[in-house]
Amino acid sequence: MDADERTGLPGLRTWSGVYLFVFGCFVLWVVLLLALTASYS
Amino acid sequence: MNVLDFAVLIGSMLAIAAYGTWHTRRQQTLRHYLKGDESVGWLTIGISVAATQASAITFISTPGQGYESGLDFVQNYFGMPLALILIAAVFLPIYRRLNVYTAYQYLGHRFDAKTRLLGAALFLVSRGLAAGITIYAPAIILSTVLGWRLDLTIILSGLLVIVYTVAGGSQAVSLTQKYQMAVIFGGMVAAFVILLMKLPASLGDALTVAGGFKKLEAVSLSTDLHRRYTFWTGLLGGFFLSLSYFGTDQSQVQRYLSGSSLRESRLGLMFNAVLKIPMQFFILLLGVMVFVFYQFEQPPLYFNQAAWRQAVRRDPGEHLQALEQRFDAIGAQKEQFIRRWLDAKHAGNRAAAAAARAQALAALDRSNAVRAQARAAVQAADPGAQSNDADYVFVTFILDHLPHGLIGLLIAAFFAAALQSKSAELNALGSTTTVDFYRHLLKREASDAHYVAASKWFTFFWGLVALAFALFANLVENLIQAVNIVGSVFYGVMLALFLVAFFLKRVGGTAVFWAALAAQTLVFVLYFSLSISYLWYNFIGCAACVLLSLILQAALGSNSPAAGA
Numbered sequence: 001m002d003a004d005e006r007t008g009l010p011g012l013r014t015w016s017g018v019y020l021f022v023f024g025c026f027v028l029w030v031v032l033l034l035a036l037t038a039s040y041s
Numbered sequence: 042m043n044v045l046d047f048a049v050l051i052g053s054m055l056a057i058a059a060y061g062t063w064h065t066r067r068q069q070t071l072r073h074y075l076k077g078d079e080s081v082g083w084l085t086i087g088i089s090v091a092a093t094q095a096s097a098i099t100f101i102s103t104p105g106q107g108y109e110s111g112l113d114f115v116q117n118y119f120g121m122p123l124a125l126i127l128i129a130a131v132f133l134p135i136y137r138r139l140n141v142y143t144a145y146q147y148l149g150h151r152f153d154a155k156t157r158l159l160g161a162a163l164f165l166v167s168r169g170l171a172a173g174i175t176i177y178a179p180a181i182i183l184s185t186v187l188g189w190r191l192d193l194t195i196i197l198s199g200l201l202v203i204v205y206t207v208a209g210g211s212q213a214v215s216l217t218q219k220y221q222m223a224v225i226f227g228g229m230v231a232a233f234v235i236l237l238m239k240l241p242a243s244l245g246d247a248l249t250v251a252g253g254f255k256k257l258e259a260v261s262l263s264t265d266l267h268r269r270y271t272f273w274t275g276l277l278g279g280f281f282l283s284l285s286y287f288g289t290d291q292s293q294v295q296r297y298l299s300g301s302s303l304r305e306s307r308l309g310l311m312f313n314a315v316l317k318i319p320m321q322f323f324i325l326l327l328g329v330m331v332f333v334f335y336q337f338e339q340p341p342l343y344f345n346q347a348a349w350r351q352a353v354r355r356d357p358g359e360h361l362q363a364l365e366q367r368f369d370a371i372g373a374q375k376e377q378f379i380r381r382w383l384d385a386k387h388a389g390n391r392a393a394a395a396a397a398r399a400q401a402l403a404a405l406d407r408s409n410a411v412r413a414q415a416r417a418a419v420q421a422a423d424p425g426a427q428s429n430d431a432d433y434v435f436v437t438f439i440l441d442h443l444p445h446g447l448i449g450l451l452i453a454a455f456f457a458a459a460l461q462s463k464s465a466e467l468n469a470l471g472s473t474t475t476v477d478f479y480r481h482l483l484k485r486e487a488s489d490a491h492y493v494a495a496s497k498w499f500t501f502f503w504g505l506v507a508l509a510f511a512l513f514a515n516l517v518e519n520l521i522q523a524v525n526i527v528g529s530v531f532y533g534v535m536l537a538l539f540l541v542a543f544f545l546k547r548v549g550g551t552a553v554f555w556a557a558l559a560a561q562t563l564v565f566v567l568y569f570s571l572s573i574s575y576l577w578y579n580f581i582g583c584a585a586c587v588l589l590s591l592i593l594q595a596a597l598g599s600n601s602p603a604a605g606a
Contacts (some may be wrong), residue, residue: 006304007304007308008304009308011052015129015130015307017129018307018311019126019129022122022125022126022311022314022315022344023122023123023126025122025314026119026122026123026314026318029318029319029322030119030272031258033112033115033260033322034259034260036112036257036259036374037257037258037259037260039226039252039257040248040249040252040253040257041252041253041255041257041258
């Protein structure tokens with residue numbers, strides 16, 4: 001694994017893992033926004 | 042604004058510009074000037090990418106959008122994280138492996154020289170035409186509100202950005218953007234905290250009022266095609282728009298290519314993929330809270346008060362003053378209904394709360410009807426006046442309700458936002474002109490110092506073009522829409538060039554070049570013959586270019602082999 005392939009992030013060793021984490025954050029934001037919409041509609 | 046505000050405004054602007062210019066004063070190589078010697082870390086890249094995208098309009102208009110329509114605009118950014126993942130995984134490694142200065146150099150590697158020049162020309166035309174608006178749009182709002190001369194506001198902010206962009210190049214842009222973003226978010230967070238402290242209701246009650254007035258509908262799963270912002274339009278439309286903007290627009294590509302390694306560039310993009318949605322949510326929520334604040338405090342009938350005063354002066358029958366009185370009376374009534382609604386909610390009386398809420402909603406409708414009449418009156422008094430006063434909501438709130446010092450900081454934040462997106466654009470226009478045209482076509486063998494000087498002159502040239510465009514912009518009708526149309530007309534074909542390059546390996550330069558020209562011609566013909574929304578041209582241009590490339594490559598066969606990627 002060359003230097004550029006290392007993410008240097010604790011718990012996220014591969015770039016696939018980083019992308020999955022970012023996608024998970026996106027899903028989390030949407031779910032939170034849906035919950036806000038449902039709570040105050 | 043008082044002396045303290047002006048001291049904060051001028052001091053922070055000059056300090057940031059001077060820091061960028063001084064810190065980068067010894068750049069001598071083209072690589073250093075255009076890429077900052079590729080020494081920039083992921084946090085600076087991340088902030089720089091965010092700052093380039095976020096113009097002054099983002100911080101002035103978005104709270105106004107939250108005030109008028111609530112949170113639903115946040116859906117516009119749903120496609121962005123997915124597009125950034127694709128760019129980080131596919132586009133970025135290729136750009137870095139080929140060690141390019143501009144995205145269009147990649148088209149030269151993958152296809153041929155003529156396709157490279159076509160991509161660069163599409164960028165220069167679309168971005169060059171749009172350049173003036175990033176100075177003009179905030180200047181017209183700030184000069185109106187502050188009572189400054191528009192031409193002087195444009196010239197002063199334009200010259201400041203030209204000086205440090207020309208002097209410092211890419212690294213100055215990244216460095217100054219970091220501090221400009223700090224000023225912007227420091228100001229926005231302070232405004233939010235003071236707004237919450239000034240609210241006569243608790244945060245829970247403020248959210249109840251906002252929700253009751255349908256301002257907290259952040260996500261809609263509706264499949265209604267006429268609805269502008271839904272989960273689906275945000276996901277699909279936002280994905281293609283972000284892919285085109287972040288993946289192929291040199292003003293963004295140049296930001297993340299300045300990273301010291303692939304890792305830094307990727308993490309910079311992922312920083313934006315994670316934080317863009319909450320950032321936009323926060324700015325919209327700020328606007329929603331301003332809306333709640335003005336339910337307890339009487340707002341002006343028309344937020345662009347300079348235009349309103351002019352309309353009142355031209356109203357001999359005092360019709361407009363009567364409108365103002367009616368608006369104030371409805372506002373007082375509405376406040377009573379809201380207080381009754383919150384009291385009933387606290388007492389647990391649901392029926393009374395629902396009844397008071399319905400009365401408050403009806404009062405809001407009446408109030409909006411009066412505002413529509415006011416808008417029509419302003420338009421009648423001055424047909425050239427901007428009809429949408431939502432852009433003035435946040436600035437009016439700042440000037441009327443925030444303490445001195447903080448007012449100066451917030452106005453500095455708006456100027457900082459105008460300067461940071463402008464500097465990235467000028468930097469990208471200068472480098473594309475130098476690398477893709479001047480060095481490629483006119484002067485192939487010259488010293489680095491020569492190319493740095495050329496790049497500075499081209500950046501200066503584009504700065505003057507932007508200034509001239511901004512100064513004469515008011516001569517053009519519907520300017521902002523015209524610039525958006527120009528962008529949509531060119532963006533689809535530009536994205537298609539890169540999608541074909543990345544994903545259709547058997548298509549060669551000749552096929553994609555003629556396909557792009559044919560698709561661009563098709564877009565022009567459709568634009569002048571159809572009356573569909575201009576946003577569709579992004580998709581039409583992209584789809585037509587991809588399809589025509591495949592057909593042409595099949596027709597040309599092996600006589601026109603694809604170049605190696």
